[in-house]
Amino acid sequence: MSVEELLVSAPGKAILHGEHAVVHGKVALAVSLNLRTYLRLKATTTGKVSINLPNIDTFVCWDLSELQPLTQYFRGKRDEIQRVDGELVRILRKFVGATNENLDSCDMAILAFLYIYFLLFASSELPSLTVSVWSELPTGAGLGSSAAYSVCLAAALLCLSRVIPTPLKECDHTARWCQEDLELINSWAFQGETIVHGNPSGVDNAVGTWGGMLRFLAGKIIPLNRVPLLRILLTNTKVPRSTKVLVARLKDKMNKFPSIMTPVLDSVNAISCQCEKVLSEMTSQPITGEHYNILEELIDINQHHLNVMGVGHPTLDMLCRVTLAKGLHSKLTGAGGGGCAITLLRPETHSMVVQNMVQDLKDCGFDCWETSIGGPGVQQHSPLTVKQEIMEILNQY
Known part of the structure; x- marks a missing residue:
């Protein structure tokens, strides 16, 4: 060439x-x-x-x-x-x-x-x-x-x-x-x-x-x-946020409530490690519904932790409710305080379910892309x- x-x-x-x-x-x-x-x-x-x-x-x-x-x-x-x-x-x-x-x-x-x-x-x-x-x-x-x-x-x-x-x-x-x-x-x-x-x-x-x-x-x-190629829906709430402000907010919470916030961060660390383990299993053995069940639970737990850490936002809560109504699980990705979120799409999720959910999210004023991770x-x-x-x-x- x-x-x-x-x-x-x-x-x-x-x-x-x-x-x-x-x-x-x-x-x-x-x-x-x-x-x-x-x-x-x-x-x-x-x-x-x-x-x-x-x-x-x-x-x-x-x-x-x-x-x-x-x-x-x-x-x-x-x-x-x-x-x-x-x-x-x-x-x-x-x-x-x-x-x-x-x-x-x-x-x-x-x-x-x-x-x-x-x-x-x-x-x-x-x-x-x-x-x-x-x-x-x-x-x-x-x-x-x-x-x-x-x-x-x-x-x-x-x-x-x-x-x-x-x-x-x-x-x-x-x-x-x-x-x-x-x-x-x-x-x-x-x-x-x-x-x-x-x-x-x-x-x-x-x-x-x-x-x-x-x-x-x-x-x-x-x-x-x-790593396995996973289908996701990526949603941009279009709510602007300042990473610097959000990082400082968590630092203030850490200083104010160290005995409360330290275990939260330890739990997030454990979530990352558990997720890495599950994804590794998905590349070395047949993928089962239980793998997706665990990934969904980890998404839910982490999203709750992120709210406790003070980096959530009402629009992200709304997004999670909209997707959960369709049986799908979401969390913010990145700085939080608005910004973007990812929704895991199981292999059996019907395209019509995704289309209806995308329309519901667009009705909230969000932008959506169906894509994949791990490429x-x-x-x-x-x-x-x-x-x-x-x-x-x-x-x-």
Whole structure:
């Protein structure tokens, strides 16, 4: 497959169990969502660099002559990717006119692209190219949309610079990189995430890179080799929330009621470990209804704990009531205080039940997606394997 044109994708992420408790040294399980971000990179001879992000109404184009003067600051820096260079970011911010302290999603996406682009190419000839991105993930919903973008950027630009090979062979539909190349993609994607979020945990970009499920404990991220593909309904309540405020709320409760809250967090830790055990069983033996019964009970218990921790919200309570009326079990995922929730769909759940439930949730003002968790991480595609509507969008640019 030619390196002059690349099509890659990476998944979003959800927290299955352990959100907030992970801040206090407990286990969290993060899973990939089969809602993906797609990136098409095309090398050109126009003498221009273009980036097109229609999801956030961002379309930027520079002449190479505009970019060339910036290469002096990035030469020789390519091997220094363990941490983002704040001075280089300030130079880029000045270049794109992002002088406000609080950057919007457009500015951050552009800065992440330019930072990786210059680190990889400043010591050689700057390539003329067009990057177009389309995502199935809503932005700002805690579903790893920025990490999926950073992972796609890293994979495509590393291939274009020939630091890593393109894995897709002539007869392949999709292909993944080897472990060594994935580790490199992840480390570069973390740079993009750092520019967007300042101090990310690394979980989101790791899920986008490896997919499946990851165990996160005390800063250590361990990809789990085999996990079952589970159907879920993902619902966005569209209630805005502040992760910082919600984290502080739990900390206050911990300080005020340590003898009460410590056992709650210990219980959440046990839920994560029990869930991991059940999912492991589901990959090594025939899946039974009892496996799903346990997963549903764990979802219910964790959701109650999250309410006790002070990170619930009336809209999430409403969502849980709506889905339970159809015999299905839900919990918030991520920061809480609104935001998103996941609902486990058993294999025997009839499509009409799901359709009726989705309509009930939409009547509450929510957005819904039927999808799955546990799918593959970053991969390269043949255009024939990508949904037609997404390819039509990417091909516009």
